[in-house]
């Protein structure tokens with residue numbers, strides 16, 4: 394029999410309320426033992442919880458019989474007082490029963506998946522949601538949890554099944570030794586599907602929301618990179634001084650600007666002459682960061698930075714007007730132009746990040762979509778229906794894997810390990 398699992402599903406203790414969730418075949422019996430009777434299903438009831446003769450707490454309890462629950466199993470919830478001793482006492486009482494134990498990280502969600510309550514893409518979205526720190530990340534993850542990603546993939550899967558049916562019919566109706574006609578519609582519909590999936594692969598990746606847009610501040614020594622970096626973060630993270638070559642190491646800070654996740658990166662000033670050994674290493678690192686950057690703020694002489702960099706005129710309080718057409722003029726001292734710069738970055742990030750309106754695919758999911766495209770690649774040239782049927786099966790299986798209908802234990806461990814205990 395499956396273990397019955399329990400965990401604290403609410404936040405860290407002490408807290409106003411602690412929600413203990415129990416899932417599995419013994420959930421009902423445990424609840425009845427603790428609260429004296431099994432309360433009516435799906436209604437919050439106030440009960441005194443007891444372990445034998447010992448009163449543990451007065452709690453709001455919920456009895457949610459399966460399978461129509463989040464885990465697909467019998468479920469009970471105890472809304473206790475959020476003291477450490479109270480929760481510890483209730484947990485000890487629960488664990489005393491055979492076949493009942495504390496849940497592992499992500500185990501509730503894993504059961505929901507195994508019981509078909511959510512598919513794998515939704516579980517991944519949920520993992521992202523629990524770690525989301527910005528509003529945009531939350532909306533992106535909602536796209537998976539709400540099932541818009543799964544719906545899109547389901548649509549492709551249905552098309553593949555229909556194509557398979559057409560090919561199977563062609564095989565059935567042809568003569569034994571003359572199996573070489575594939576309906577023209579199969580090739581054309583296959584090409585349309587393949588193009589659609591290709592377009593989806595070209596959307597911004599789901600990971601981009603988690604990792605943030607990388608903005609690198611670059612330019613010669615003393616251009617004011619570290620000063621601007623500090624001003625944008627509103628903190629003194631980087632050392633600023635009048636000495637050229639102050640910054641050596643790369644300094645990076647994640648920051649949410651208007652709900653959009655960014656990583657700001659301060660780098661060593663670029664120069665070839667008079668740089669000592671340590672500074673030289675810093676310059677190499679700066680150049681590597683510029684390669685990786687999504688957006689480069691160029692604080693050096695106009696036109697001397699990378700082609701797609703944003704020309705920034707710094708120290709605008711000094712009224713030097715050294716650039717003819719700067720994208721932004723800013724002063725780290727007075728804060729002039731700073732808001733405009735941040736606004737401009739948010740606008741630029743829009744094109745680089747998933748919008749939340751269209752599904753975004755993560756690396757694992759993109760791998761599956763690539764396999765579908767590979768299966769469709771030589772479709773038009775294959776005139777053996779048996780081969781085409783095989784390719785279609787392969788494509789369908791790739792989508793099944795995407796949705797988790799064919800998943801390995803190893804992959805599940807990796808995914809559900811990302812969750813915290815109690816989820």
Ligand SMILES: Nc1nc2c(ncn2[C@@H]2O[C@H](COP(=O)(O)OP(=O)(O)OP(=O)(O)O)[C@@H](O)[C@H]2O)c(=O)[nH]1
Pocket residue numbers: 613614615616617618619620621632633634635636637638639640641660661662663707708709710711723724725726727
């Ligand atoms: N007036 C004025 N001075 C600034 C401004 N920003 C930076 N400075 C000054 O310019 C000098 C260099 O600033 P940093 O921020 O250290 O320049 P950096 O580009 O990081 O220099 P390195 O790390 O050495 O490459 C310091 O003396 C700053 O006080 C500004 O907006 N206005």
Ligand SMILES: [K+]
Pocket residue numbers: 614615633634635636637638639640
């Ligand atoms: K400096």
Ligand SMILES: [Mg+2]
Pocket residue numbers: 618619620631632633639640659660661662
């Ligand atoms: Mg610096």
